Amino acid sequence: MNSVFITARQAGLISCHSCHLLCKNPKRSVIMRCPRCGARLHPRKPDSIARTWALVLAALVFYIPANVLPITTVISLGHAQSDTIMSGVIYFIQSGMWPIALVIFVASVFVPLVKLLILAFLLVSVQRKSGWRQKDRTKLYRITEIIGRWSMVDIFVVTILVALVNMGGLATIHAGPGALFFGAVVVTTMLAAMSFDPRLIWDREESIHG
Numbered sequence: 455m456n457s458v459f460i461t462a463r464q465a466g467l468i469s470c471h472s473c474h475l476l477c478k479n480p481k482r483s484v485i486m487r488c489p490r491c492g493a494r495l496h497p498r499k500p501d502s503i504a505r506t507w508a509l510v511l512a513a514l515v516f517y518i519p520a521n522v523l524p525i526t527t528v529i530s531l532g533h534a535q536s537d538t539i540m541s542g543v544i545y546f547i548q549s550g551m552w553p554i555a556l557v558i559f560v561a562s563v564f565v566p567l568v569k570l571l572i573l574a575f576l577l578v579s580v581q582r583k584s585g586w587r588q589k590d591r592t593k594l595y596r597i598t599e600i601i602g603r604w605s606m607v608d609i610f611v612v613t614i615l616v617a618l619v620n621m622g623g624l625a626t627i628h629a630g631p632g633a634l635f636f637g638a639v640v641v642t643t644m645l646a647a648m649s650f651d652p653r654l655i656w657d658r659e660e661s662i663h664g
């Protein structure tokens with residue numbers, strides 16, 4: 455080994471995911487529980503790569519109807535108008551409200567797609583046991599966790615719009631089927647990021663030096 459550090463797995467130790475207690479790992483085959491809080495212990499998240507792939511692909515499938523189907527339907531004086539996320543963005547640009555358009559575009563179209571592409575890239579690089587810029591790839595994973603918090607923004611926008619317009623009484627507004635698929639994209643992407651184990655990025659070091 456040419457590095458100065460030793461990993462917990464090499465030392466026969468497992469960190470508890472729930473309370474972060476460092477536990478001894480004598481037998482790898484036995485299902486272990488944390489002696490302090492009782493949570494299941496595992497050196498790596500179980501089936502991390504397969505589960506993350508499944509969730510990433512599901513999210514990509516949901517992403518299509520989320521963007522193609524209407525997210526809101528406004529009924530005003532007997533006239534119904536349905537809007538997808540992109541037609542909403544275009545409407546706000548044409549109305550001169552480009553900051554709102556930018557927020558919706560970034561939060562609803564750009565962020566979910568970037569997050570899914572980053573996760574797919576990390577999965578491919580881990581499967582290929584790549585040693586390429588591991589530190590940067592770990593940072594990339596952290597970015598997906600940070601930006602993920604912003605992808606619920608347009609569900610809030612739809613909710614606020616529905617409340618505001620319905621209060622006015624002249625028009626009624628309904629959330630369209632696109633909103634449901636959009637929610638599914640957000641949830642599956644969140645679960646995908648959670649099921650990915652960033653320690654896999656560094657496991658190559660152990661198999662080479664350890």
Ligand SMILES: [Zn+2]
Nearest residue numbers: 470473488491
């Ligand atoms: Zn614990």
